[in-house]
Amino acid sequence: MNDSKPLEAAQVLAAIPVFAALTPVDRAKLAGALEQRVLEAGTVVFEAGGEGDALFILGEGTAERRVAGASIDLIEPPAIFGELALLTDEPRSASIIAVTPIRLWVLPRQRFQRLLHSEPELMLRLSTAIGVELARTRRMLGEQQREFDHWIEERLAALPESAHTVVLAAALFERPPQRVLARLAGADATTLDEQLEPIVRHSPFLERDARGLYVPPAIRTALRRRRADARQSLAKGELLRVAGALETEGALEEAIPTYLAVGAEEDARRVLDSAPEPIRATLAAAGVTLPREPAVPAIAKAADVPAPGRAAARKLASRKFVIAIVVSLVPFLFWNVAPPEGLSPAGWRALIALLSAALLFAFDILPDAIVALALVSVWVVGGLVAPRTALDGFASQSWLLVLTVLAVGVAVGKTGLLYRVALAALGRRRTGLTGQCLTLALVGTAVTPMLPNATSRMALAAPVVREVAEALGYDIDRRASTAIALAALIGFGQMAALFLTGSSVGLLVYGLLPPSVQAEFGFARWFLVALPLHVVLFALSMFALAIFYRPAQTAPVSGDRLALQRAVLGRMRRDELVCLVVLLALIAGFLTEPLHGVNGAWLGVTALVVLAVAGIVDANMLRTGVNWTFLVFFGVITTLSVVFAALKIDVWIAARVAGPIQAVAGSGIVFCLALTVIGFALSFVVRWQAAAPLLTLVAIPAGNAAGVHSFVVALIAIVATQGWFLPYQSTIYLALYHGSGELFTHRDARVLAWLWGAIVLVAVLAAAFVWRAMGLVS
Secondary structure (H helix, E strand, C coil): CCCHHHHHHHHHHHHCHHHHCCCHHHHHHHHCCCEEEEECCCCEEECCCCCCCEEEEEEECCEEEEECCEEEEEECCCEEECHHHHCCCCCCCCEEEECCCEEEEEEEHHHHHHHHHHCHHHHHHHHHHHHHHHHHHHHHHHHHHHHHHHHHHHHHHCCCHHHHHHHHHHCCCCCCCHHHHHHHHCCCCCCHHHHHHHHHHHCCCCEEECCEEECCHHHHHHHHHCCCCHHHHHHHHHHHHHHHHHHHHCCHHHHHHHHHHCCCHHHHHHHHHHCCHHHHHHHHHCCCCCCCCCCCCHHHHHHHCCCHHHHHHHHHHHHHHHHHHHHHHHHHHHCCCCCCCCCCHHHHHHHHHHHHHHHHHHHCCCCHHHHHHHHHHHHHHCCCCCHHHHCHHHHCHHHHHHHHHHHHHHHHHHHCHHHHHHHHHCCCCCCCHHHHHHHHHHHHHHHHHHCCCHHHHHHHHHHHHHHHHHHCCHHHCHHHHHHHHHHHHHHHHHCHHHCCCCCHHHHHHHHHCCHHHHHHCCHHHHHHHHHHHHHHHHHHHHHHHHHHCCCCCCCCCCCHHHHHHHHHHCCCCHHHHHHHHHHHHHHHHHHCHHHHCCCHHHHHHHHHHHHHHCCCCCHHHHHHHCCHHHHHHHHHHHHHHHHHHHCCHHHHHHHHHHHHHHHHCCCHHHHHHHHHHHHHHHHCCCCHHHHHHHHHHHHHHHHHHCCECHHHHHHHHHHHCCCCCCHHHCHHHHHHHHHCCCCCCHHHHHHHHHHHHHHHHHHHHHHHHHHHHCCCEC
């Protein structure tokens, strides 16, 4: 595809009403799923009655729509056809034939469904657009139908009165029995053609073929659609009389269809039940069937008799819920037990409540926010701390920082800025797989501080990963496609702890640090201390991809689809420019915080106000886009450090672990490695969002006793609990796996997943020596 082709294709997409209603970002995502085809004149695009498996966009040439072999209309670009196939399972209603050589873009149902899986809002927008287009088409067809009905009425009125009954009665049959028509016309079978010849010759109502006279389908539909009047009642009455006469004469093959034509199903069933077997076989061969007895709706059946699988799943879920609740209540059996030496009764009970909450976090039965609020309730109602202390996390600058940064991240995701950055970086240079993996991982790392929710960031990037793999021809090579996907995982997900705003978990852990540590470690200081660890992580991961995921053969490189997506996106829009400027200014403000002294929370508020004034952030976006469940969880978890300090739990933990740590660890570097292994183990039972803050909270006193700075403890806790040794451990990994349309298998990713543990250990060991030189590790 030369430089002009992507632009031409983008203009075609924008000119089609269905796609014009979408945002440029949504159009670009659709463009990434398109397959181009060039067909010669006379080629059948699809046949009527066939499976609706794709949508087609005509870019060049002319096609023809045919129904029953007759040409209905011509299709010229820009045009779309077959769109209902993406939303329904109905067969094709018409055939499409290429009149001239044509160029098409095809959107297969399977690729469209993968796109909707990762972009559910696109389904709503596209369905709305198609609905508007269908409504317009229905209005047009309605006008044509009214004109056609008026035309029918005029010609029906011109018929002789004696012909009305014949025509209206014949319209009740798909193929009227000739003996019935003869009775209605007052003729016998030999003189029927002569009797009805004027109607055949001078009106559109009757036509003749080898099987006799019949009403054409379109005319038949129009006549059936008419309001009931005296003439129709007369025709049905005459038919009923004729059916009775035919039954009396023993002409059951004509009597039964006639009874059915007038709606006398009971009479038809009565006659059919007494008919000889040969007559039944003849009627069945002719397609004459009686309506079935009313059946119990499937939905009602499902409601009355639950499916065994569904019932078993509900039973299992109920059992799991009961077990989780019982296990979480076990610690409360020790509520009135004498506390350990050095710990107050209130501190002991606060730990019991925290242990119960941790068990509920591990079982993942209730939402984290609900468990967190229940924990606060136990603290307050149990008289352990004052309400102000229990809710201290919601009044902190850290909580405000998380709120504003998440809101800014939602705005960035909505504008499609991330999508544009990824497309701009890929496909420009025809590098090998290693270079493409490196580029994708670097792009992910670069945008990490802009979108603070790692799982959401990965979900936004996952469709791009699929499109990149397909555009570069890697979707046919499992090793290569897995390498592309895992490179995105490293960049967009596993580099999260490199930045203060790299993940909501990092912000949560930051809120647990003592105020003095928070004041020391702003955005710049965080980055500098985390850099040695993440440089090693990044380098070793990229090396592992190059070694273990080298493709068996070089895939054909095609950047056509990526070029089309860039052309569809067009020039950067105003909302993207505003977001980019605000992001750069916000990051600059974080970096220069030691100079101006303004806390990052207030910088985030300023950024949010600017985006709201620019019309990019509104109330609906804040209500539906921001993860308020996480914010509730964050507020409660950040309160833990305050509760621990108020009840002197942190002092008690430090005193208990100081001796064992000094005896076992011997040095800060050994402690760092031991903490990493503990993080690995914890990640198997507690998800990253809960494991990292819990490990930080417990390990800070121990780390200080071993000569390890609190920030280093927190950083290791984030990285060590972020593994995906097993798929369920990481929501970031699962967002990539499902969002990319299962571009790779869990088995494909297992090599790097298990290597990741060794890579983290090596990175922590290497970074520990740098941290020692910085005075952060003894």
